[in-house]
Amino acid sequence: MDLLQDISVALQDGNCEKVEALVRQLLSAKVLPKDVLDKGLIAGMNVIGEKYKNHEIFLPEVLLAAKAMYKGMDVLRPLFLKDEIPTLCKVVIGTVQGDIHDIGKNLVAIMLRGAGFDVVDLGKDVPAEKFVEVAVQEKASVIGMSALLTTTMPAMKEVVERLKKRRLDGKIKTIIGGAPVSADYARHIGADAYGYDSVNAVEWVKKLTTQS
């Protein structure tokens, strides 16, 4: 249906009003909410993610598209809750303790939501125990941690170790990212994955949640 394509395009333009109107229009035409999400909103965010990865667009365009995506999701969310349609797995995400840089983490949250994941965003300066506690409470499959400061990276190790101590490693997967972080560091601390950018992080979360 062309209107689904229109949603994707309006989302890429960051046109909140148009996205919201089109979502409502499709729903009243009895298009399934799941299709509106997958073929409209998620399809649009996929294009945004791809363009961002290739440096065709930058953060402002992604932030605007995300606003439009959230507008559309606000309309869809009550319908999903009512019909109990299963969404993809849950991911708990945050910037680690001692670090208040959240641009990268927010971007990953946007891309994860854009890919259909249920994201619990704990914000910034998140204590290690809180990552674990919330992940358990929310029955999350993955914990995502971000750090911009090299000095705060050891906080990632602490989360991984707390999971191990509670024998939750393997059940709750961990992925880390941020400017100073590397695949080597992920291996070193025993994290399950390292995302070098937001799109790559989503790819990894998909892999982590489908393998087990």
Add this chain to the structure above:
Amino acid sequence: MRKLLERLAAGDLLVADGAMGTMLMERGLHIGQPPESFNLDHTDVLEGIAREYLSAGAEIIQTNTFGASRLKLSQYSLEKQVEEINKNAVLAVKKAATERAYVSGSCGPTGKFIKPYGEIEPQEMVDVFREQIGILVDAGVDIICIETMIDLQEATYAIKGARRVSSSIPVMATMTFENTPKGFYTVMGVGIEEAAKGLEIAGADVVGSNCGNGIENMVLIAKEFMQYTRLPVIIQSNAGKPELIRDKAVYPETPDFMAEKAGGLISLGVSIIGGCCGTTPAHIRALRKAVDSCRG
């Protein structure tokens, strides 16, 4: 002391100081603690760092006010102390500098985005910087340094804020670039041409780049800047990209390496050379030596 802009116009090359944050960490700043909290109860440490950079040969010393805008401080619930934090930082550096160096008031990003992609109104951004810069100027800084910007709009509003405070104070404005396959861009997508022209139009007196890159990339960035502006250019390089060794951040570029590569900046005609994250008084001493030997 001769006015900074006169010296730059006459073709002088100045050495600025190096990192603040990494120096504070070595002097007891805890992970997660805002560096500006030292301005409330450890001004002796700030004075000591300023003295070290002075004796290394820096002629421009920055204040520890990078995150001291009301918006940034509010993320640590310190916004009520915005005046004290900015004022104390200036006084500490002035005490050490005693007219031997220019005191530069550092203003970093607020950490918030402007509408439409963020939530902050442009006018609020201007007001936030006007407030901080007003305090810095009243306390006696010689220069304002708006630095580590990734959004040209925010940088522009900061320069506007500075100009509302004073039409005559020298304003330096620097942005932080990433090396992408398409060239150097800030996270917000600002290229060097756009940055150089935009900062100049906004009213900056000195433009350039700090942070984000080691010295070799900085030479490339400086070269591009100088194609697009006639203003004096400032470059403050990181000591490379930090690696974590036994839970400690280690910056790979040594003072000698940096000083050698800084030859590229000197021959390009860059006006101010200093350091950013990971640089130490030893780096500044090496840069000083390189600059002095080039001048013969």
